[in-house]
Amino acid sequence: MVEKEASTFKTTLLRPENPGKDDSWAFLVLPKAVSDKLPRRGRTSVQGTLNGHAFQATLEPDGQLSHWLKVSKKLQKAAAASPGDVVAVQIAPADPEPEPQLPDDLQDALAAAADAKSTWEGTTTIARLDWIHWVESAKQAKTRQRRVENACEMLASGKKRVCCFDPSGYYSKSLSAPKAKD
Incomplete structure (x- = not known):
């Protein structure tokens, strides 16, 4: 390279x-x-x-x-x-940014919501990556389910970017590298 x-x-x-x-x-x-x-x-x-x-x-x-x-x-x-x-x-x-793998639950939800899927397809690869990251960063199954539902609602309303999500984890401290074994 x-x-x-x-x-x-x-x-x-x-x-x-x-x-x-x-x-x-x-x-x-x-x-x-x-x-x-x-x-x-x-x-x-x-x-x-x-x-x-x-x-x-x-x-x-x-x-x-x-x-x-x-x-x-x-x-x-x-x-x-x-x-x-x-x-x-x-x-x-990577150039271009590769299309992210859609998790099954989000894929199923988008397939059932035509308006949300239409907005999804009109977003950028980076925006889709952030939506997926937001869904996958949920620590509990209940929270993840709610995020999938909320994502579909926001996308159906025309919202192309997830709001109120710090993809770096710095401000919310929600993301981190694994701890290394001694």
Whole structure:
């Protein structure tokens, strides 16, 4: 990957303290100076290399105006990297921003609401990414359900951007990088 906007850095690959059911993934946190070069503080898609192995991924906001990257077992294996290793990373913003994967519950709700779906299709990829992020950032199933319903109502009324949502997590402290296992 050779791009003028690419950033290169080294960092330690970390094992999450609470990986959930799938304990094969690892993560890394971008240095703030690298994150500052990205186009936004919220979810941002990048292309890059990890120890020279190419990947494309969506960075998550860490709540500190930076980002973190979930590194799958497949990417770890391809890059010959394990948690605890110092890895070489090169990243640049994906151009164009890829279309985000629509969660099933939101997809079903939009399919049942023609006006909401019409507005959805008229929004930008970044706006759709923010809507999805807002829905997925709910911590409880009940809150997520309410957000899906509210999203459809707001979209049906012509609203193209989700309001009152800090996609960086900085002001609400609702988003953060995983805690690393000691």
